[in-house]
Amino acid sequence: MSTETPTIPAETANHVLFHFGYGGYQAGSCIESLITTIDRADEDNRDKLALGFPEYVAAVVAIKYDPNGVANLQRIAGGSA
Template structure:
């Protein structure tokens, strides 16, 4: 799993309305693209933005994703 920084966790949480803090407009579009992407295009986006893809996948597919991202966002530590 790719590293998810507190900054990335905060941006993805905000995108999904779960707290966090808003990213800049470019990063918001990246998160939106990852959110909408089919698996093949998500894999392509992961080449350039592996941390954001990992965070979006966590919040979408892991039942504990919100809790895990919240822990990363508030801890200041990078999760691997």
């Protein structure tokens, strides 16, 4: 995966927050399936998904592996980032 971290839009943050039960709002069925796929993917496949959906992969990785990920995504979702 690229070493550059993509900017996560507020809509993406809201979709990922909702998926993981931290607020936000639900995405449509296609995007919800994409988030589920990213959530379940191993690192190699997640890197492949990042080629087409870098913002969603960055948001899922943040919420799963960054101790401040939820708070950061909530800040982005609220328009504070």
